[in-house]
Amino acid sequence: MQDLDGKVAIVTGAGSGVGRATAIALAKAGCAVILAGTTQSRLQEVGAVIAEAGGRAVPLTCDVRDEDAFVRMHNLALDRFGRIDIVMNNAAAISIGYPEDIPLEEWQRVFDINLMAIVRSNHVFLPHFLAQASGHLINVASADGLYGFGYDRLPYATSKAAVVQLSEGLALYLKPRGIGVTCFCPGPVATNIGDHMMAFGRPLDVRGAGEAVTMIEAAEAAEIILSAMREGHFLAVTSQHILDRSRERMADMDRFIDQQIKHPHTLFAAETAQQILTWG
Template sequence: MSQNIESKVVIITGASSGIGAATARLLASRGAAVVLAARRADKLEALAAEIRAAGGKAEAVVTDVTRADDLQALVATAQRVFGRVDVLINNAGLMSIAPLTELKVDEWERMIDINIKGVLYGIAAALPVFQQQGSGHFINVASVAGLKVFSPGGTVYSGTKFAVRAISEGLRHEVGGSIRTTTIEPGAVDSELKLGSSHEQSSAFVKDFYKIAIPADAVARAIAYAIEQPADVDINEIVLRPTVQEF
């Protein structure tokens, strides 16, 4: 079914590492044109060069998802370079784990800005394009922490991922018909997400917990599965975990 991936134009936020980078490599290998978005220009350019060297199509756009203007510019660049946008993968995320009593308000703000507002800014940028085309696909990366509150420590992170699920479901209901919406909810995946905690004990716990993590490729395959379905099939939700993960 990869003909449903071939020639699609796919924007991926958080593309410089982890799930974003793995997804870019996989989709490009199946013939998609990928537009890579993240803050680290050097990593983006290296990945774009790697994909092009393998015969794929890639464009790198330095993007901060906490800035609505950056997302507008990202979508505009994808349209200019490749002529259209078929899929937006809202993947950029931050996980800062600490008990609420630590009052890490700055980290709460960052998670809300990246995990919730970043997704909304992506939707705001791509939705008019999808509506004009009469087709499009939003893929929002949430978490198993959006199904069950990860506490103590992950209460605010879980709040942001519950929000992503709620926004995704409302989006599907409001614009479905020709526009598809998928929420991906991974468990422990080997990525830089585990490095986002400044609270020492929580950080040590997370790194220990992530010893069971599955490779980012596993999530990339789930994303590809959702994209490759025929246009009349909307895979709304995929939950995937390491087999041994209890939470």
């Protein structure tokens, strides 16, 4: 989808971070944007930024865990703008803790937001895209979903691996039907996601994707996403190192796991993590 001017996009998790930055970038490129999220004040701020720049955006306060959230997005987009061209599934939840310390209900919460929300989205928007034989899905996964580098956030990493597989299957099905799919697998991005992290058990080191995978700003992530969409690319990453490590993993998984155990990369140590997060 090279020409974004006049298109209509729906972005979940649009109130902050990558969702906010991508919504603003889409509006700058000429899209009208439905801003979906849970915090009304943040959505209104993003909408004001877009409006001040001459763009079009409508905030919608909703929870992607609700059955009717995506129906509301769908109906609002058609009522206000008459079409839907892009759906970005970006809402996310992260839990930190040793595997034995994270309760079952937290696994269920994370999967409900990170994975099942995309399933709900597909249930509403795939028939629409298939009927018009056009559109583009953007599913935000993570480098965590491509290769293992930590055991400190297994619900998040496992759900993001599922998002990668779901996105790949959708690409196989939808690309021949004129519908694009982009799966975004970033390394660390400077956002306020730490405000929403849940922490359980004893404080622990939070591991990263590797020393060469440096943190980028949300605006940079948004440009990577738009570039991948315009060029019709399935996989979008924030660092070549993510691809290199993924290839190493598949070439010899036993060796890769042993290396990760022997040479872990700490994103921030337990003492810092304890200052950032409130442990349950």
